[in-house]
Amino acid sequence: MRTILVAGAGKSSIYLIQYLLSHAPRNKWKVIVADGSAEAISEKINDSPYAEKAVIDITNRAQREPLVQQADIVVSLMPPHLHIELAKDCLKFKKNLITSSYISPEMKEMDAAVKEAGLMFMCEMGLDPGIDHMTANQIIHSIQRVAAVITSFKSYCGGLVAPESDDNPWHYKFSWNPRNIVTAGKGGAKYLLNGKEVDVPYEKIFDNNKKIKVEGLGSLAYYPNRDSMRYLDLYDVPDIKTFLRATLRHPSFCKGWQAVVNLGLTDEQDRIDASGFSYAKWLKGKTAYGNGVTLQEHVAKTLNMEQGEKLVQMLDNLGLFCEDELKDLKAATSADVLLNILLAKWEMKPTDRDMVVMQHEVEYLHKGKKINLTSAMVLKGENREHSAMAKTVGLPMGILARMVLNNKIVPPKGVLIPNQPSVYKPVLTELQHHGIGFTETVE
Known part of the structure; x- marks a missing residue:
């Protein structure tokens, strides 16, 4: 039995995991899904006898390394900064690696060692990049x-x-x-x-x-x-x-987002004072608000636009002018506050x-x-869970993993992106079978 380690059971993992599990019976695969959330793993594997849960802290080497060691290939959907830890393990234990993230400088530095080890570290294998x-x-x-x-x-x-x-x-x-x-x-x-x-x-x-x-x-x-x-x-x-x-x-x-940037609301360096905090107080502090005009008028003037312009309405839709005090604010920076707002407003x-x-x-x-x-x-997409984003990010990685394990693709060596015909031709052909195809026009 061959083993696939999938690191990460977040939003983009459902199609990847279900694809691998659908091919597991005939290929005699075991699919280990590692994540910090047991619930997230359970939602994706649906009690499959070919899946194994691994509830771990991916930053904990003692928990992570044994999983990499027993895998035949590793597929990582972890946040970009955590790929490097898995990459070091894959180099140590001679395992091929597939990720959907951009090649980081640290990953790029591993290219010579990865080639020397005869391994494939295929990065940027999702949607965009991928x-x-x-x-x-x-x-x-x-x-x-x-x-x-x-x-x-x-x-x-x-x-x-x-x-x-x-x-x-x-x-x-x-x-x-x-x-x-x-x-x-x-x-x-x-x-x-x-x-x-x-x-x-x-x-x-x-x-x-x-x-x-x-x-x-x-x-x-x-x-x-x-x-x-x-x-x-x-x-x-x-x-x-x-x-x-x-x-x-x-x-x-x-x-609208240019206005958000101009107002400094994406700042990751400032520090938030949570006492008597409201979104309006935050916005006043970010824009040097003074009395004499409404906050909407002040923001419109700051952005050099008319108060009634659509942009003010868009900012109002986010609740930025709300004076209601927020209790138990969990935010250290403006970027954190903005994320809290958007999670409520833009959730599917x-x-x-x-x-x-x-x-x-x-x-x-x-x-x-x-x-x-x-x-x-x-x-x-079909719905929030089975999204087009999850499908287009996850399936390319799953298809490549299957084809490498089944010797349909000879894994190219080094830290790479999928620009080789030997990789993209068979992967794109199978993606078409899953409804992911392109229409061309020539003039």
């Missing part, structure tokens, strides 16, 4: 095979709320880690535009609010996602003039459906003619 890499490289390689020159590549992805479940002025609900929404864009962004590198500071990330058209959905806004420049070599597009990876949101969300109801949208836009020259290719996917 499916975006696989479909992008499939497109790029197919264009390059006909000796065409790619001049522009733009890739957009967003986890949104499905239109039928969209009932707030922000047009957004949480389908993945809420903390990541509060900290989105904190590192700024870089991308290539018409041959020049563009460096966008955090304070301006949501300010541009440029739009793209998505078939069947209309216009969506986007903001640049992290450092696109680091993927230029990995995507192997030497003649490209424009290269951008971006995140999709509704236009009003980007305008049990029957709510989320929606994942991914779109690639490629310009290339073929025999002197400019061609525009658009490749798009729109996928809706």
